[in-house]
Amino acid sequence: MSADDPDTKLVARIGRGDDAAVRLLVNAKLPRLLALARRMLGDAAEAEDVAQEAFVRAWRQASRWRPGAARFDTWLHTVTLNLCRDRLRRRRERTMPELPEQADPSPSADTTMDETARGRAVQSAIAALPERQREAILLVHYQELSNIAAADVMEISVDALESLLARGRRSLRATFAARDMQDD
Known part of the structure; x- marks a missing residue:
């Protein structure tokens, strides 16, 4: 190798x-x-x-x-x-002595999401994933590692990585589907 x-x-x-x-x-x-x-x-x-x-x-x-x-x-x-x-x-x-303030990541009903807001929404949805799913998504989709390389980085099998990716993608789709329904 x-x-x-x-x-x-x-x-x-x-x-x-x-x-x-x-x-x-x-x-x-x-x-x-x-x-x-x-x-x-x-x-x-x-x-x-x-x-x-x-x-x-x-x-x-x-x-x-x-x-x-x-x-x-x-x-x-x-x-x-x-x-x-x-x-x-x-x-x-x-x-922390007090909870940090968190901005509402969803856009207002009367404005359309521009590219920057969409990027923030994606980042927020990815951040909400369980740690291992988030890592798998970031390594494969953002770092552009192959499934084999990403599995090596995470010290898991390729099958386990693919399972994490599938669950993470399902969760992201559900998050955005719920968000789209909320916007209607």
Whole structure:
């Protein structure tokens, strides 16, 4: 499988201390890692912190990286996803003195949803999914990972991933069907 990994040579260069290779890796991977972290966390600043930590871990691991069962990109997505999970867990553990105000994500009856509002509605519906369904949807549909790569990142079988995707899609369809009925 390592012969299929396009990042093998780049990671080896990083392991030898090649600064140009680090810049190439960051330029190639940063947009997708940021997008994943932003969608998972809903916070751009936290997403940047997660992406930075993922790259620090990649840099530290580079000299010891041995191509094997997983592609480097899969490993990097797994690191990013785990860092997001850690932050989400810490959020749940924190107690807040008062509940935060939440804006009503549904559009008013007399206005039509523009592209930005629709995007917010989709983001809100995805955020409401159970964690594993949300992760599967984000990895496959937003990160454009194959089912095999997404299953590797989530450390589950492809069948389990496909089941999560099916349940997540059903839930999203139901959410939007209910929203459409509410708008009528």
